[in-house]
Amino acid sequence: MRRVCIAAVFVAVLAGCASTPEEQEAAGVEDRKPGAKPPTIGAQTQPIKQPPVAGVDLTQRPGGRSILTDPSSPLSKRSIYFDYDRYDVRDEFRPLVEAHARYLRDNASTKMLIQGNTDERGSREYNLALGQRRSEAIKRMLLLLGAREEQVEAVSLGEEKPKATGSTEDAWAQNRRGDILYQGEF
């Protein structure tokens, strides 16, 4: 209920932005026009008639929160990080890959795209190939854990789409990465 209210307020604010001053005046409670009678003290006031609220709940729409995006769900974790010049999935990311493999196994019609990325150092073409090996390493692990070949496509963006800019160890580490995207997200 609370969420619906917030969404309604949000919609109302948006509507306000687009509306004209006259319309805003019409929503007023008091009539302050010159010559208007002041409200009589003790008089019965009419209940203000409002149109019904048309709520918009963004949380139920595609792209809203779901088991794939809810931060409390392990499936919301989508990035697997790699060591420099390596394309083997580190042990610490095994539970993450397992969770996604389970989801693919349980949802046979779901499709996934894995994008491999690298840091900026070295050859662009070699990095494109390295990113491909990274996405394929994740794909291979998913298939071993029960996902089916036709559910998963592995591609590479090489060093061309860095998430972190800058030439620091930290930025490089963030960019040596495989990202998992589900249908509708790519």
Add this chain to the structure above:
Amino acid sequence: MRLLIAAIALLAAASSATAQLSIEITGAGAQRLPIAIAPFAGEGALPAGISTIVRADLERSGLFRGIEVPPHNPALSEGSSVSFPEWKSRLADALVLGSVAARSDGRYEVRFRLFDIVKQTQLGGVAYTLTPQQVRATAHRISDYVYEKLTGEKGVFSTRIAYVVKRGTRFELQIADADGAGEETALASFEPIISPAWSPDGKRLAYVSFENKKPIVYVHSLVDGKRHVAANFKGSNSAPAWSPDGSRLAVALSRDGGSQLFLVNADGSGLQRLTNSSGIDTEPVFSPDGSSIYFTSDRGGSPQIYRMPARGGDAQRVTFEGTYNVSPRISRDGKSLAYIARNGGKFQVALLDLATKQVITLTDSDKDESPSFAPNGRMILLATVTGGRGILSAVSSDGRVKQRLSVAAGDVREPAWGPFIQ
């Protein structure tokens, strides 16, 4: 939707004239031949001074030093008689005299003669007919003539270069004269463009575009802007390299897993697998005679350069020093291999003499990428980073001559030096 995005990208490819490369010479040859290039009589009628462009061309090569020419009375022209003692006293070893004359058809005629002051002889001369729009092209041809007569090797002043400029979220594949002038945008996109490769006839470019959210190899005709997909298989499609006859492309594809080398006809037909390794094979490049392919592979545990027969077969390792040697490019005479070597965390251009196995490091920068030989083998164009910005740099194959090419407010990368124009 995807088609729409691609269409917008192509429409946007039309205009953008703010990106001219400016060239700064940062190192010159040890011995530069002093040459006097007299202002061409009547060249003021043209939109740009031919003698000025010729002098800039020759000086930029690092092999020539222009000598100041004081005003003469009467003014020097192509037909002036040459006083060899005068030019000797000015310490010139060579002299160019020229004239420009308007023709009745609205075009111009430029004539010039080249003299060897030391030997006191005329080396030759040529006359060209041109429109005012052809001034730069004509000047570059004069530079090529002078360069070849005096050095014995072909000049590259009339050639073109391709490169990618990234400005904000916009990527532009541009073509410019070798001196950075006259840039034109062949493709503009909001997705990355990498690895442009010139067809041997200089009329088409193969490149990798991410416009459909993954790397796909295209072939683009520069005259009419028509382009077609040369390789779009499952996974990544990249690293196009033309066969010397222009009929086929070697490419790196991940369609069967990993990154492996394939041959495909330039029209996208006739796919044929070349390598079968368990690791990464990429960055193929044909030897000039078409018999071999050099490429990068991590089959030995670290990325190194290998050579294999162009029809496929056993590969031999070519680089042995260091643990990261990538991006092989072979000189037109087939004798030298330029590549990127990682030296203690720095990525630099190395040159390997294939006969003697001698390796020299040509640059002192630390983020070099994508070396590209000038068609005469004298200079190597490369991408590097300085002050956090991507620029192009050129270095002579002896490491002495250095130039820096940059654009205002943008990153330049992925250079490819085009072939000689017939």
